[in-house]
Amino acid sequence: MAPEASKTTIPIPERIRTPRTARGRAFASRFRLGPAAIAAAALVCLLIGLLYLALQIRTILSDQLKQEYAGLVLDAVERADSARSQVGIWQQLPDATQARAAGYRLARNELAQHLATLAALVNASPAAAPRLPSSALTPGADLRETDAVLSTVSAWWRAQRDADSADVHERIAHVARTLIASAALLFCMLITALGMYAKRNRLLAGQSHRFEWAALHDAMTGLPNRRTLFATLETAATNPSARAAHGKIAVLYIDLDGFKQVNDSLGHRVGDEFLIAVSKRFRESVRKADVVARIGGDEFAILVREFSTNAELGEIARRLIACVVRTDKEIGVGRVRASIGIASFPEPVDDYRRLVAAADEAMYRVKRSGKNSYAFADEAN
Known part of the structure; x- marks a missing residue:
C-alpha cells in the first residue's frame, strides 16, 4: 500500500484584517452623499429653519404685545398725572370758598379713579412690575406719595417699553440674517444636488452609450459587428x-x-x-x-x-x-x-x-x- 502523501496544514487566520485605507474607502463609498441625500438634508435644514423662525416670530409678537401693554400703562400714568395737576391747581386757589372745596374734592376723586385704573393695569401685568400701594389709591392720600408712585411707575414702564422695543429690533435683524443665511445654504445645497444629479445623468448616459457601442461593435477591432x-x-x-x-x-x-x-x-x-x-x-x-x-x-x-x-x-x-x-x-x-x-x-x-x-x-x-x-x-x- 502506497504511503499516504504528507499534508501541510496552512493555518487560516480567524479574521482577515482589512487595511485602514481600504476600510476608509469602503466607509466613504458606503456613506457617500448623493443628490437624494443632499436634497433630504436641505429639506431637514429647511424644516429646522422654519421651526426656528416660527419661535423667533412668536417671541417678536410677544414683545410687541408687551410694548403695547406698556403703552397702555403709560397712557394711564399720563391721565393720572393730568388729574394730579388738576388737584394741584385747585389746591393753589387762594379763596377758601365752598366752590373751591367742591372742585378740589371732585379733582381728588377723579385722581383716585385714575390711580385705581392704573393699579388695575399694573396688577394685571404678566411682568413683575412694581405694584401701587393701597395707601396711594384713596382720595385722601398724601399727594407727595402719589407723585413718588407715579414717577416710579412711569420710569419703570418706560424702561420696560424701551427694552422690549430694542429686543424686537434685534430679533427682527437676527431673523433677517437667518433668512439670508438659510436661503444661501439651501441654494448652495440644491445647486450641489442638481450638479450631482446632472453629473450622474451624464455618467449614466456615457455608460449607456458605451454599452450601446459595445453591443453594436466588435470589441477587438472596433468595427461594426x-x-x-x-x-x-x-x-x-x-x-x-x-x-x-x-x-x-x-x-x-x-x-x-x-x-x-x-x-x-x-x-x-x-x-x-x-x-x-x-x-x-x-x-x-x-x-x-x-x-x-x-x-x-x-x-x-x-x-x-x-x-x-x-x-x-x-x-x-x-x-x-x-x-x-x-x-x-x-x-x-x-x-x-x-x-x-x-x-x-x-x-x-x-x-x-x-x-x-x-x-x-x-x-x-x-x-x-x-x-x-x-x-x-x-x-x-
Whole structure:
C-alpha cells in the first residue's frame, strides 16, 4: 500500500484584517452623499429653519404685545398725572370758598379713579412690575406719595417699553440674517444636488452609450459587428433616400485564407495583431459611407452603398486583397491571403435579406477554386 502523501496544514487566520485605507474607502463609498441625500438634508435644514423662525416670530409678537401693554400703562400714568395737576391747581386757589372745596374734592376723586385704573393695569401685568400701594389709591392720600408712585411707575414702564422695543429690533435683524443665511445654504445645497444629479445623468448616459457601442461593435477591432451590418443593410435596402442615385448596394464577404495556422503556430496574440491591422487597412481602403464589419473570427463584410458597375466592385475587392497581402508582409506571417465573394442588390439578388448569404456562397466558390481572388454571386448560376 502506497504511503499516504504528507499534508501541510496552512493555518487560516480567524479574521482577515482589512487595511485602514481600504476600510476608509469602503466607509466613504458606503456613506457617500448623493443628490437624494443632499436634497433630504436641505429639506431637514429647511424644516429646522422654519421651526426656528416660527419661535423667533412668536417671541417678536410677544414683545410687541408687551410694548403695547406698556403703552397702555403709560397712557394711564399720563391721565393720572393730568388729574394730579388738576388737584394741584385747585389746591393753589387762594379763596377758601365752598366752590373751591367742591372742585378740589371732585379733582381728588377723579385722581383716585385714575390711580385705581392704573393699579388695575399694573396688577394685571404678566411682568413683575412694581405694584401701587393701597395707601396711594384713596382720595385722601398724601399727594407727595402719589407723585413718588407715579414717577416710579412711569420710569419703570418706560424702561420696560424701551427694552422690549430694542429686543424686537434685534430679533427682527437676527431673523433677517437667518433668512439670508438659510436661503444661501439651501441654494448652495440644491445647486450641489442638481450638479450631482446632472453629473450622474451624464455618467449614466456615457455608460449607456458605451454599452450601446459595445453591443453594436466588435470589441477587438472596433468595427461594426454582424448585428450592425444587417441593420444598416436593411436601412439601405428599404429606404430609398439612404441609397445612391443608381439605387444599387453590394456586399463583399471576406474570409482570410491560412489565418487558422497563424493562431496555431504563432499564437493568438499575433493573430489578434493581424486582425486589428488588417481591419484598419480595410477601413482606409473604402469610402466613409461604406460599412466595414467583422462577422466573426477571420470573416469580414463590406457594405458598399454606391456603385454603378461590377468593375467598381472588382476594384474594391482587389484593394482589399492587397490590404491582406501588405498586412501579411508587415507582420511577417507569410501565409495569409483573402477570398472574397460579391453580391449586389437588386440585381442579381432581388432579396436584400439573402445578400450576405449570396456573397458568402460566392466566397466559398473562390476558396474551392484556388483562393486569393474574388467572384460575383451571379457567376454561380
